[in-house]
């Protein structure tokens with residue numbers, strides 16, 4: 076137990092940093108709340124008037140809102156599912172002793188270091204492009220008409236790109252967890268007559284429950300705000316097919332020049348993220364105890 | 366049945382020769398302890414028998430059948446690991462039942478066997494707890510329970526008591542021995558603690574640097590150690606070794622005298638020395654005597670011996686209990 080004096084000293088030394096962080100957070104939040112109550116169009120500067128909660132009403136009753144909310148949930152859910160379902164076997168593979176394991180690991184992790192804008196461009200122009208893309212070329216090789224991904228299956232294309240970026244993250248976390256699995260437990264299971272599958276289901280999967288939870292929580296936070304991939308590839312379209320909440324806020328602010336409504340949308344997004352986080356922690360957070 | 370025979374078993378890890386030509390014959394129902402200093406290859410030898418490591422050469426026979434190519438689960442042995450290696454996500458019941466479940470035993474039979482094992486080990490009221498909710502001694506018992514339900518041909522223990530405190534260790538030592546006698550199942554028990562070896566074993570294997578130095582009953586090892594290493598390793602406090610003139614008087618390069626076989630005698634009769642430290646335990650007195658060119662000798666006196674640091678003493682070895690060793694350190698037998 077620290078003494079009174081060291082506690083006081085610690086508080087004194089911490090306070091500038093904590094104060095700075097607090098101001099850093101509170102100023103933008105306060106300004107967003109303030110803007111969300113104004114009629115504030117960039118086309119008509121200087122004419123801001125207080126309109127109460129009208130911006131929220133406009134944003135929430137906008138037909139685009141429900142569609143974006145749904146798209147957001149589909150994107151988050153699909154990417155989570157793909158990264159975990161593929162991440163577990165990939166981590167198991169990378170945990171096996173093999174030649175050049177370090178290089179293979181590095182290559183698997185690499186997509187995570189590519190910035191979203193770049194990876195979206197690569198996917199759009201080099202891989203998924205209906206004329207010059209790699210997949211189109213493969214399709215014509217086997218005599219199938221190439222798919223125009225961003226028009227025929229835009230959401231699937233976006234999910235693919237985002238999942239490709241986040242799969243390394245999930246794999247990395249799960250791999251670290253696998254490496255911390257107790258070797259003697261596996262040997263005990265071997266002596267008990269458990270084969271590879273039984274050992275996986277009875278020992279490894281329960282051991283991975285906690286890292287999987289961590290992956291879900293962290294990825295959710297970032298997947299709620301996916302923007303660059305959509306902006307670069309589909310621009311939210313066709314129609315509203317790939318517009319998520321983040322992209323909708325952007326289009327309110329900088330396509331429709333409505334700062335008030337965009338601010339209201341930002342606050343709505345904060346609330347949605349909190350609701351989601353609340354349920355996630357209730358459902359999967361139990362794994363984090365002890 | 367659980368008769369285990371090792372025939373010139375070798376084990377190398379790369380260029381490192383860890384087990385060098387191990388030959389052993391372990392009788393059915395006996396309690397055999399592998400003892401030796403840390404790093405001498407005890408765990409490796411046990412894992413070879415379990416099948417968790419492959420032998421480099423040689424044969425391991427269980428009930429006459431060579432098992433070197435048989436996977437661990439098929440050898441009919443069960444192992445208690447040093448870390449217990451309990452399955453953390455399963456209850457005590459799940460841990461004990463796991464091996465039976467994997468063997469495809471019907472549920473009612475599993476339940477019956479688990480209950481019986483739990484009753485033997487006083488675990489009945491803990492069956493639904495997770496390992497982390499148990500004390501060290503209880504975890505130890507779960508690990509033993511997991512080993513006994515499978516009714517193996519032999520138990521393999523790898524330093525199972527080393528994580529327990531001293532008092533619990535003495536208690537578990539007795540429980541394990543009693544349980545083994547009651548089940549009449551062969552047991553191989555690894556420890557670096559020679560007191561554990563002496564108290565628990567029917568027969569002891571003394572290992573040193575991957576070599577079996579001696580295989581015999583505890584009293585054989587105590588009374589007739591085959592070489593300097595065994596003589597120095599078995600017995601506590603350690604045997605005193607004296608070389609030079611007193612040894613050549615007995616026709617040996619080195620003579621060994623256990624502390625309990627050195628007596629404090631009257632003036633001028635034996636080796637002179639000065640007590641440097643005296644430890645009074647009540648039941649025993651340990652004297653560390655500085656005997657000039659003979660070195661530091663340990664003397665164990667029964668009960669209270671009224672001597673203290675700085676006192677001059679004369680020591681005389683019991684000639685009947687003297688151990689003689691040649692230049693190579695091998696015991697000389699008459």
Ligand SMILES: Nc1ncnc2c1ncn2[C@@H]1O[C@H](COP(=O)(O)OP(=O)(O)O)[C@@H](O)[C@H]1O
Nearest residue numbers: 378381383401402403404405406407408409410
């Ligand atoms: N998997 C392994 N690879 C290389 N060396 C090993 C391996 N396992 C054990 N050893 C070596 O074998 C020797 C004996 O180890 P071990 O059997 O664990 O000793 P003990 O149980 O008697 O303390 C040690 O020197 C150890 O470093």
Ligand SMILES: [Mg+2]
Nearest residue numbers: 407408409524
């Ligand atoms: Mg060991």
